[in-house]
Ligand code: ADP
């Protein structure tokens with residue numbers, strides 16, 4: 001079966017979050033099951049430079065404002081999978097964030113930049129761009145690839161199966177309605193309601209209407225988005241999709257996230273030999289200017305610093321964290337106010353709070369390895385990957401019971417400790433008080449019940465969140481259509 005994955009990000013070339021990790025790992029897991037998988041990517045500089053052995057297939061244009069578009073075929077750097085790259089210099093040759101300009105605002109031609117991605121996918125599906133390979137399934141990820149199902153549906157000669165994965169419904173790909181003239185899609189009558197969302201265009205809505213199957217990245221989030229609370233105005237449409245909407249949990253690429261052979265760590269370790277984890281912790285404490293003490297609970301945040309991620313809650317419980325004798329190390333970037341809050345906290349408490357505002361893959365690995373507890377108090381969380389990374393690194397996740405966090409972390413309640421299912425800490429109410437309470441309880445367990453703590457660590461490290469199961473579910477989904 002021939003599958004084309006369409007996405008704007010792929011680790012390690014272009015990454016703003018978990019989407020990139022998924023797009024790097026899922027196709028490989030599907031290929032390992034014997035599927036014929038390729039990916040389609042926009043030619044951002046890092047992708048043009050990173051995809052190996054690119055050969056031009058066809059030249060197109062003008063289209064979407066670009067005079068010249070060259071579709072190239074090459075191989076992904078780490079795994080050798082075949083990747084189509086759209087080289088459209090006018091639209092894509094821009095460094096930095098794939099969606100934002102240097103001023104931190106969305107590029108004003110994003111509707112054209114990402115419409116082109118979906119449009120090329122549809123023409124590949126039609127067999128017009130590569131006569132040697134035609135996908136049977138086009139699998140599009142997030143709003144950036146959201147027009148692919150519409151362009152495919154618009155071609156009556158095509159019966160390509162389409163799957164659309166929602167990684168985060170909050171980003172609906174909204175644009176002014178009058179931009180539709182740039183997209184080459186019909187927008188009248190019934191077609192209009194498929195694209196129009198309260199006076200805007202929505203690439204996300206278009207995908208939810210046109211894709212044969214829609215899924216999201218955890219079972220709980222699949223239910224949540226059908227409610228007004230988490231549906232971002234699209235819950236009615238999602239409810240209407242009935243059985244054609246499902247939840248498939250993301251996996252972890254354990255070739256990238258493995259504490260026994262992670263090149264970013266000062267010392268590797270395993271569940272049987274946790275000494276290396278202590279070395280990681282002591283080294284990080286020293287580097288951050290903290291007291292170097294194995295017994296001090298070290299908390300970590302590796303996250304976008306946004307209200308989605310509940311980062312305001314973390315800021316609001318810093319006092320309790322410090323009163324408990326804890327230390328906090330943060331890596332991330334995001335909303336200006338939250339960044340400022342963390343910057344101020346680090347300045348006020350340099351020996352207990354350290355903040356790196358920016359993106360650093362290797363430092364993120366070292367922090368997850370060094371910490372005792374990873375905080376993920378999200379208001380909503382489609383899946384979340386860092387809690388899964390933490391589990392493998394013997395770092396107990398402390399999470400809110402929402403989305404994929406609820407599906408992967410089992411609270412250390414007396415009952416769950418007794419029946420051997422607990423692997424972390426969970427709280428319900430999205431308040432700093434609820435977070436602070438669970439945080440204090442985690443500190444107490446850390447201080448007073450070391451052997452229980454070690455049991456939790458070992459359980460998390462032994463859990464298998466690899467892609468094998470989820471890839472089998474995606475394959476079944478493809479076969480069903
Ligand atoms: P989301 O995609 O919503 O941001 P996920 O938990 O799915 O959340 O994925 C986040 C990914 O981004 C993880 O791979 C995490 O390690 C990484 N990450 C987040 N912030 C940073 C940062 N500042 N530096 C390095 N990696 C980061």
Ligand code: GLC
Pocket residue numbers: 017018019022167168217250381382383384385404
């Ligand atoms: C999104 C979600 C996150 C998920 C990731 C990968 O960015 O916010 O929860 O893990 O996509 O699917």
